[in-house]
Amino acid sequence: MLQVPARIGGRPVSAAEWIEVRSPWDGAPVGRVPALTPAHVADACAAAAKVLERRDFPQHARAEVLERAAETLTERVEEFAVTIAREAGKPIVDARAEAARAADTFRFSAVEARKLSGELIPMDASRGGAGRLGFAVRHPAGVVAAITPFNFPLNLVAHKLGPAIAAGCPIVLKPAELTPISAIRLVDLLVEAGLPGDWISVVTGTGPETGTPLVEHPVPAVVSFTGSVPVGRRIQRIAAGKRVLLELGSNAPVIIEPGADLRRAVAAIRRGGFAYAGQVCISTQRVLAHRSVYDEVLGLLRETVATLRLGDPLDERTELGPMISAAAADRVADWLAAARAAGAEVTGGERQGPILTPAVVADPARHLDVYRQEVFGPVVTVTPYGEIGEAISMANDSEARLQAGVFTPDLAAALRAANELRFGGVLINDVPTFRADQQPYGGVGDAGNTREGPAYAINEMTELRFVSVSA
Structure with a gap:
């Protein structure tokens, strides 16, 4: 079986035990x-702390690395797509789209x-500031x-690494233990593109x-996590x-009003x-349909x-x-x-080997998990409502609110x-599952506390430093 090492401080690392993907x-x-240990994590954090002391990776160099990485990844979309399809079970067409989006x-x-810049502060806007030049500049917040x-x-992974590199922050990456190989290969690609090898460590394991241990270690100043609410x-x-940046889950609703193009909405x-078997944090889950069109x-x-075609992800x-x-x-x-x-009347939702067939649940009770919780599976519920105010209240009745569609x-x-x-996010005439990688993306309540998208993530990974110069 192919052995893919982790990396710490620019060198490959193995361990006494291995995790089979x-x-x-x-x-x-x-x-x-x-299967790395807390001792490996401590080594990775120590390596990142040493990198933070250096000032040898300026903005233009960071931009050039990211540009080269984007070009190389575009050329190698198929290679990465096959890896995604194999380790994550994502259909190959969707895996290609993910690789292109990462670029x-x-x-x-x-x-x-x-x-990346700061801002000029109008010091003479106050009497006490007259005669001073004031400006604020952004500095890396520390290890991410x-x-x-x-x-x-x-x-x-790209949404963590790209902004951190742009911000000037060294990184310790812990990828999901079920799908680590795509992440390791992406880091290898960044190093090929010119990222200093010790700028990023990858710690694989549970x-x-x-x-x-990575979250608890004193070195990282920023923890950026995407995953479950608990x-x-x-x-x-x-x-x-x-500084903790959380992008968590939701049970995303879409409202369908009278007069809407129903075939467009249903398509x-x-x-x-049902994309990626509903395993998307903004997967459309709660369909709220006006009684006249329910x-x-x-x-x-x-x-x-x-009509959804089920089967081998590589098909x-x-x-x-x-x-x-x-x-x-x-x-x-x-x-x-x-x-x-x-x-509740449930259509579908049967096990066929490793596949759970897509399910549609008609008007479930509101306390049921398929309605109240994030299903993270190929399930959509359909619920009637009377008027738009009721639909909005129903949509808002959730602890985790990432995006909604209308x-x-x-x-x-x-x-x-x-x-x-x-x-x-609120998407008009679209489902809540749409995301553009440059948009401010994140939720409220249990859905998270930050916004992703490179421009917004970089703000979270930097600190403003005010400078005043007196004549």
Whole structure:
């Protein structure tokens, strides 16, 4: 089996034990990565601290590395896509799109590296400041500890690494233990593009052995985490004194108003609810349909979901592949069984080997997990409402609010929704699953506390330093 070493301070690192990475589709081996220990994490943090003392990687050099990395990744999209498809079970077409997006994320980060600046402060706007020149400049906040999830094993890593490099922050990366190989190869690509080898360390292993020690270590000044709400909240508790950036989950709603193009809306939900088997933090989950269109939306959705092609992630025709693990599929199947037992009408949601077939749940009780929690599986619920105010209240009735969508031809309804939906993003005539890599992306409540997108992440990874010069 292919052995893929971790890296600490610019050198490859192995360990006494190894973690086998296997395809969630057929269990075939993808590779092995070392199961590192807290001692390895301490070594990585010490190496990053030494890098922070240097001043030999200026803005233009950081931008050039990111530009070269974007170009190289664009040339190697297919190679990275196959790795993503094999280790994450993501359909190859979607894996290619992820690799292309990661290249764009580096491009946006390169632009921001060149633009990184401060601001002039009008000192003589106050009597006490007269005669002084004042300005504020951005400095790296320190070492960044980046902890990334399995579902976008390349682009969500790029969303940590690109801004950190642009900001001038050394990095210790802990990738998801289920999908670490894409991340390691991306780091190798950055080094090939000119990133100093000791600028980034990759610590592979389990959460308790590498993730927790990394968060608790005194060296990282910033912890950037994408993942589940419970883990995010735990990180927030144990990362005392650090800047903690959380991008967590949601049970994303979409509202369908009277007069909306129902076929367009349902086609978008087909994609937004079932891409990567629903394992997306903004996967469309709660469809809120006006009573006048509820039956038609439900019928169209059942009809179109039945046409999803299931199968091998490496098959060009596959639209929905396996969930990341049998345990994940079992959990969602149990939630669907509970919905059926409570009287909800469930179409689909059956186990077919490693695949859980796509499910549509009609008007479930509001306390059920398939409605209340983040399913993170191929499940969409459909619920009727009476008027737009009720739909907005239903959408807002969630602890984790990342993005929401609204389909409507009515400008007044669209503007009201944009004003009253308490989410990090509101998408008009689109599903909440859309994300552009340059947008400010993040949520409120349990969905997170920050905004990603290179320009916004760089602000979080830098500090303003005020300078006053007296004549």
